[in-house]
Amino acid sequence: MDITEFRKRGKEMVDYVADYLETIEQRQVYPDVEPGYLRSLIPEEAPDEPEAYEDVIQDIERVIMPGAASPACTELETVMLDWLGKMLRLPKDFLAGTEGQGGGVIQGTASEATLVALLAARSRIVKQIQAHDPQRSEVEIISKLVAYSSDQAHSSVERAGLIGGVRMKKMSTDGKFAVCGETFRKTLEEDKASGLIPFYFCATLGTTPSCAFDRITELGPICNAEGMWMHIDAAYAGSAFICPEFRPLLDGVEFADSFNFNPHKWLLVNFDCSTMWVKRRADIIGAFKMDPLYLKHDHQESGLVTDYRHWQIPLGRRFRSLKLWFVFRMYGLRGLQAYIRKHVGLAKEFERLVRNDERFEICADVVLGLVCFRLKGSNELNELLLRRINGARRVHLVPCQLAGAFVLRFAVCSRTTESRHAQEAWRHISELASELLRGQKR
Numbered sequence: 001m002d003i004t005e006f007r008k009r010g011k012e013m014v015d016y017v018a019d020y021l022e023t024i025e026q027r028q029v030y031p032d033v034e035p036g037y038l039r040s041l042i043p044e045e046a047p048d049e050p051e052a053y054e055d056v057i058q059d060i061e062r063v064i065m066p067g068a069a070s071p072a073c074t075e076l077e078t079v080m081l082d083w084l085g086k087m088l089r090l091p092k093d094f095l096a097g098t099e100g101q102g103g104g105v106i107q108g109t110a111s112e113a114t115l116v117a118l119l120a121a122r123s124r125i126v127k128q129i130q131a132h133d134p135q136r137s138e139v140e141i142i143s144k145l146v147a148y149s150s151d152q153a154h155s156s157v158e159r160a161g162l163i164g165g166v167r168m169k170k171m172s173t174d175g176k177f178a179v180c181g182e183t184f185r186k187t188l189e190e191d192k193a194s195g196l197i198p199f200y201f202c203a204t205l206g207t208t209p210s211c212a213f214d215r216i217t218e219l220g221p222i223c224n225a226e227g228m229w230m231h232i233d234a235a236y237a238g239s240a241f242i243c244p245e246f247r248p249l250l251d252g253v254e255f256a257d258s259f260n261f262n263p264h265k266w267l268l269v270n271f272d273c274s275t276m277w278v279k280r281r282a283d284i285i286g287a288f289k290m291d292p293l294y295l296k297h298d299h300q301e302s303g304l305v306t307d308y309r310h311w312q313i314p315l316g317r318r319f320r321s322l323k324l325w326f327v328f329r330m331y332g333l334r335g336l337q338a339y340i341r342k343h344v345g346l347a348k349e350f351e352r353l354v355r356n357d358e359r360f361e362i363c364a365d366v367v368l369g370l371v372c373f374r375l376k377g378s379n380e381l382n383e384l385l386l387r388r389i390n391g392a393r394r395v396h397l398v399p400c401q402l403a404g405a406f407v408l409r410f411a412v413c414s415r416t417t418e419s420r421h422a423q424e425a426w427r428h429i430s431e432l433a434s435e436l437l438r439g440q441k442r
Helices: 003-022 053-067 070-087 110-132 138-144 155-164 181-193 216-226 237-242 281-288 321-355 379-392 419-441
Strands: 103-107 145-150 167-171 197-204 229-233 258-261 274-278 360-362 370-375 398-402 405-411
Touching (some): 003 053, 053 321, 070 103, 070 274, 070 321, 103 110, 110 138, 110 145, 110 155, 110 229, 110 274, 110 281, 138 145, 145 155, 155 167, 155 197, 167 181, 181 216, 197 216, 216 229, 237 258, 237 321, 274 281, 321 360, 321 405, 321 419, 370 379, 379 398, 379 405, 379 419
Parallel strands (some): 145 167, 145 197, 197 229
Antiparallel strands (some): 103 274, 258 274, 360 370, 370 405, 398 405
């Protein structure tokens, strides 16, 4: 959708809302649809090719309005998470529309998903231990629990441990900035020998500093053998897994208890929309379920309705699945794949420009849309270069530390980024580097 069409469609949407408000008294106050009504009204998978905007809008009245707010809001979310799960080729255990025990839910952010998974894991391990030893108190058990993450993981993972009241250990990483199985196994043995209870591991696919990938094919079997909850945080990188060439990066997800990524980061969906899947929904529900009279409804024990209030921290929720529905249909799977591939191609183009300049070095493998680079030299030199880049206000870069080195990060983020933008960014950075180095020689 270009700017001209966006203006047109935006005005049409204002008219739609105004017409709705003008005729609202002609609509039913309460829907009369049966649980599960929506799934039969739309396809089982996202379209491969883009669909017409007019068709999407017409389906608002056909599919959404008969279910008013609550049934439609819940049921479209369930189906959209199945659509997206199929695009990612997730194991069927994670999909709601199967005979499995799992399903998907939209959280606000990956931080939320990490915390929800940790709290569910904490609840599960406490119940398991008390089932075998009823004399052990919850407080005593929690004091022994220990959770793990990579030392490259986002700070939100450590924060989840803080909020959850459990100790969080950071695992050291290898030369590729990834947690490997042998390191993890040794740490677990040491902690168990010390009387601790390992119960949760947050693996990262696409770390914030360098887009590194923990070795989940090694880590997953260890977590399963130890009865630990493995949560996979793929906040940024997860969008790329809809492309067959990047799907191997998700191999090992079959060992996970939960998986999350943010379509609002790299899949053309506006914030907030963080998609999370669990293998056993009973584990999530068991940690959060509360049923006061004012929240009860006729179908809550029928097994036909998903009560998402039991899958998250807040009780209230927005109709976020509409964003997914619109984007999936307006772009189609192939359109979304083309978008991801374009950004990866631009990152590779920028990487080549950096490598062709002997003054610079690449600091981590360029797998997706992130390039980690720096001037050869001291951290102070690179800190000064970054200040000049951001001070010029033509390009904005965020740094990181990798193996003690101060590193600059170039990320392709915008829907409208083209090759000329990557080339202009590099020319600008190169010129500032030249000025800086000339000044250093004086």
